Amino acid sequence: xxxxxxxxxxxxxxxxxxxxxxxxxxxxxxxxxxxxxxxxxxxxxxxxxxxxxxxxxxxxxxxxxxxxxxxxxxxxxxxxxxxxxxxxxxxxxxxxxxxxxxxxxxxxxxxxxxxxxxxxxxxxxxxxxxxxxxxxxxxxxxxxxxxxxxxxxxxxxxxxxxxxxxxxxxxxxxxxxxxxxxxxxxxxxxxxxxxxxxxxxxxxxxxxxxxxxxxx
Amino acid sequence: xxxxxxxxxxxxxxxxxxxxxxxxxxxxxxxxxxxxxxxxxxxxxxxxxxxxxxxxxxxxxxxxxxxxxxxxxxxxxxxxxxxxxxxxxxxxxxxxxxxxxxxxxxxxxxxxxxxxxxxxxxxxxxxxxxxxxxxxxxxxxxxxxxxxxxxxxxxxxxxxxxxxxxxxxxxxxxxxxxxxxxxxxxxxxxxxxxxxxxxxxxxxxxxxxxxxxxxxxxxxxxxxxxxxxxxxxxxxxxxxxxxxxxxxxxxxxxxxxxxxxxxxxxxxxxxxxxxxxxxxxxxxxxxxxxxxxxxxxxxxxxxxxxxxxxxxxxxxxxxxxxxxxxxxxxxxxxxxxxxxxxxxxxxxxxxxxxxxxxxxxxxxxxxxxxxxxxxxxxxxxxxxxxxxxxxxx
Numbered sequence: 001x002x003x004x005x006x007x008x009x010x011x012x013x014x015x016x017x018x019x020x021x022x023x024x025x026x027x028x029x030x031x032x033x034x035x036x037x038x039x040x041x042x043x044x045x046x047x048x049x050x051x052x053x054x055x056x057x058x059x060x061x062x063x064x065x066x067x068x069x070x071x072x073x074x075x076x077x078x079x080x081x082x083x084x085x086x087x088x089x090x091x092x093x094x095x096x097x098x099x100x101x102x103x104x105x106x107x108x109x110x111x112x113x114x115x116x117x118x119x120x121x122x123x124x125x126x127x128x129x130x131x132x133x134x135x136x137x138x139x140x141x142x143x144x145x146x147x148x149x150x151x152x153x154x155x156x157x158x159x160x161x162x163x164x165x166x167x168x169x170x171x172x173x174x175x176x177x178x179x180x181x182x183x184x185x186x187x188x189x190x191x192x193x194x195x196x197x198x199x200x201x202x203x204x205x206x207x208x209x210x211x212x213x214x215x216x
Numbered sequence: 217x218x219x220x221x222x223x224x225x226x227x228x229x230x231x232x233x234x235x236x237x238x239x240x241x242x243x244x245x246x247x248x249x250x251x252x253x254x255x256x257x258x259x260x261x262x263x264x265x266x267x268x269x270x271x272x273x274x275x276x277x278x279x280x281x282x283x284x285x286x287x288x289x290x291x292x293x294x295x296x297x298x299x300x301x302x303x304x305x306x307x308x309x310x311x312x313x314x315x316x317x318x319x320x321x322x323x324x325x326x327x328x329x330x331x332x333x334x335x336x337x338x339x340x341x342x343x344x345x346x347x348x349x350x351x352x353x354x355x356x357x358x359x360x361x362x363x364x365x366x367x368x369x370x371x372x373x374x375x376x377x378x379x380x381x382x383x384x385x386x387x388x389x390x391x392x393x394x395x396x397x398x399x400x401x402x403x404x405x406x407x408x409x410x411x412x413x414x415x416x417x418x419x420x421x422x423x424x425x426x427x428x429x430x431x432x433x434x435x436x437x438x439x440x441x442x443x444x445x446x447x448x449x450x451x452x453x454x455x456x457x458x459x460x461x462x463x464x465x466x467x468x469x470x471x472x473x474x475x476x477x478x479x480x481x482x483x484x485x486x487x488x489x490x491x492x493x494x495x496x497x498x499x500x501x502x503x504x505x506x507x508x509x510x511x512x513x514x515x516x517x518x519x520x521x522x523x524x525x526x527x528x529x530x531x532x533x534x535x536x537x538x539x540x541x542x543x544x545x546x547x548x549x550x551x552x553x554x555x556x557x558x559x560x561x562x563x564x565x566x567x568x569x570x571x572x573x574x575x576x577x578x579x580x581x582x583x584x585x586x587x588x589x590x591x592x593x594x595x596x597x598x599x600x601x602x603x604x605x606x607x608x609x
Contacts, residue, residue: 056609058570069574073542074594076602080561080573092568 011161013043013065015154018193020103021046023128023211026186027100030126030213031055035097038062038122040084040114041104045072052077060096062087085110088117096122103209105129106162112178119180119216128211133167133204134189151190152208168204175214184213231296234313235305236270236320239295243267243336244373252331252366258356262345265370266291266336267328270312271320273376278607280376281318281600282367283308283327284384284391287458287514288506290335293327294320310588317593323380323600328370330363330391332513337366340509353439353509360387360521364394368402380603381405383596385585386552387514390521393560397523400538405603407596409544409585412556413530413563414522419551422461423515426454430508439509451508452499459498464548464581530563540570540606542599544592546584547577572599 024047031037033055039048042061045068051057061079063069072079080087084104099122105111106129118125130152137148147157155162168187175182187207188196199207231237243266246252251261268291273280283293285307294312296303312318312325332339332355340355347354371379382403384392389411396406415423433450435441463471472491487493527533541564545557554575564571578590585592 060570066575066577070576070591070595073572073574074591074598076598076605078540078570078572078602080565080571081575082558082561082573087565090562090566092566095568 009159011155011159013068016103018195019130019152019154019190019209022188022190022196022209023102023186024050026211027102027126027128028054030124030184031057031098034058036060036095037098037100038096038118039100039102040088040118041102041107042068042072042077042079042100044068045075045077045079047100047102048072048077048079049075084108085114085117088114088121091121093120094123097124098122099125101125101127103128103130105166106164108164111164112174115180115214116178119214123215124183125214126211127171127214128209129166129171131168131187131204131207131210132165133169134208135205136208138205150208151193154193168207168210171210171212175212179216180214181216182212183215184211186211234315235309236295236313238299239268239270239292239297239306241266241268241292241297241336244370246369246373250369252362252369254356254362254365255359256357260338260356263331263338263366263369264336264342265328265331265338265366267326267370268292268294268306269327269374270294270325271323273324277377278380279322279604280324280326280371280379282371282379282382282395283312283318283325284363284367284382284388284395285327285330286384286386286388287518288502289329289388290333291327291329291337292335294325307586310586311593311596317597318383318600319597322604326371326374326376328367331366332358332363332510332517334507334510340513341507353512355509355513357516358513359517360390360394361398363391363517364398367391367395368399371402377402379403379405380607381407381600383407383409384411385409386411386582387518389552390518393523394521396537396539396541397527397533400536403539404607405542405599406537406539407542407544407599408557408560409592410546410549410552410557410582412552413533413560414524415519416553416556419461420519422457422551423519426457427512427515429453429457430512433508436508439512441508446503447508448503451506451511452496452503454511455502455506456495456499459495461551462581462583464550464579466548466579467581470579530559531567534564534567534569537564537567537569540599540603541572542595543571543573544585544595545573545575546580546582546590547575548579549582549584551582 036058039061042063048059069081099118140148187199187203188209189199190196190208245264251259252263292306293308294306314321329335329337334341340351344351382392382395389408392408430450433447436447475490523533543557545554561573576590
């Protein structure tokens with residue numbers, strides 16, 4: 001077996017571009033002009049760039065993919081290559097008005113610690129995630145007997161970077177257990193890769209993506 | 217274009233359109249009334265500093281960038297000194313010029329030869345006014361901080377109050393860091409590339425072998441070598457060792473592999489492999505352009521740089537900084553390994569500073585900041601634009 005076969009395949013982040021931008025309007029609406037925003041797992045900095053242009057924020061992004069970091073800095077953003085958990089660990093408390101964890105929870109080894117860290121360094125934390133209890137996923141599993149490959153979770157079982165799955169009900173329950181105050185929730189249902197419609201009722205069944213704003 | 221302004225084409229030398237073209241080396245001597253007081257307590261006066269500038273200072277005077285060169289560099293960072301066909305451009309021609317990463321149509325770039333170097337600034341090869349002979353190893357010991365002090369005096373003379381950025385790689389990065397610490401009110405952005413807040417034991421070790429090679433050369437004569445008779449063998453060895461540390465295992469493999477020269481050396485132990493030939497050529501070339509005592513002083517200045525020792529901790533060192541930082545390292549750099557840049561970034565983060573950091577993927581080793589084929593230019597360009605926008609908002 002050669003080295004390439006042994007190493008993990010590189011992740012094609014292009015596949016999640018539509019999903020990762022689907023809740024940007026919601027996140028942008030949370031931000032007041034001139035605020036300090038930390039985007040943990042900011043990728044190439046699409047959201048930060050938009051926040052800088054529209055809200056004049058003081059931005060900071062953390063990203064572990066080196067190519068994405070270089071791209072973000074070249075676009076004029078203050079982005080640092082590093083591990084998200086390590087980064088918030090020893091940062092002064094209350095450094096940011098908003099910390100964003102946009103579609104990164106499924107990648108985290110210890111998502112609870114990352115959210116706790118984010119709540120320590122930020123006044124508010126915006127967390128978004130794909131909802132594994134979406135009706136389409138339920139059907140795929142129940143009737144098709146297959147794992148879902150869709151715009152929210154666009155990978156096969158053998159090449160997915162996601163190591164955790166979560167549902168709206170599970171996330172709400174975690175917030176309760178940890179004592180995180182949920183001050184706002186938004187849900188959308190994706191229609192294809194680049195379109196999404198808001199969901200107002202039965203989110204655990206009808207939303208493919210969820211956003212929660214947490215405060216301590 | 218007006219006809220009258222046009223130079224006859226036959227007289228206009230050809231330079232690439234993205235080069236600053238012909239530049240004049242400049243120098244400035246600070247008289248007795250402006251002495252340079254060194255960290256050691258010694259006073260240098262008068263002091264001459266060689267420098268070059270590219271681009272124009274704007275009306276708001278907020279577009280000045282200082283470039284700090286590395287160990288064997290000079291003030292000649294961009295453009296050409298002559299019109300000859302074999303004329304070599306400045307050492308960072310790759311980065312500095314119209315439309316380039318450090319865009320001379322937007323920024324006013326100042327590049328000075330640091331204190332103690334042998335390219336026009338006062339150093340061991342200069343004449344000691346007290347004796348009328350070159351200083352040699354009677355030149356006072358100096359530090360990175362002293363280099364920054366001389367650069368500060370130069371900027372005062374040029375009437376530049378505040379810099380948009382200080383950029384430097386390797387030993388130049390040490391100067392950039394020191395700028396942010398020594399003069400927080402005078403610099404908006406600090407860009408240390410492939411550098412460290414203190415030389416590592418391994419770095420000091422390599423420098424020491426280089427110094428021993430020079431000092432062990434019988435022609436060194438206690439530092440009093442004759443002008444036409446330098447310790448060439450020792451200096452060349454020092455450069456060969458240096459060059460190994462500037463590359464990486466991958467880069468060496470890619471450039472030379474195990475390729476052999478046509479003639480086998482056999483038991484004469486002459487040159488046998490291409491990599492040997494390359495190192496010897498680098499050594500020989502260096503001897504023709506550099507001074508042995510200067511090499512001793514500069515490596516010593518580099519080795520003694522230690523922000524932790526100066527301030528108790530890195531976090532303390534940056535406590536008074538107000539600049540934005542862009543820190544860049546290269547994955548294959550084993551002379552200034554990325555972990556040293558990461559320590560700087562971590563300290564900046566802990567003290568709440570504005571910082572960006574990239575660890576660039578390339579196999580070029582420490583020398584990567586001087587070479588094409590990595591994204592350093594894009595990073596510099598993006599960050600400089602950001603600095604300028606922030607300064608104006």
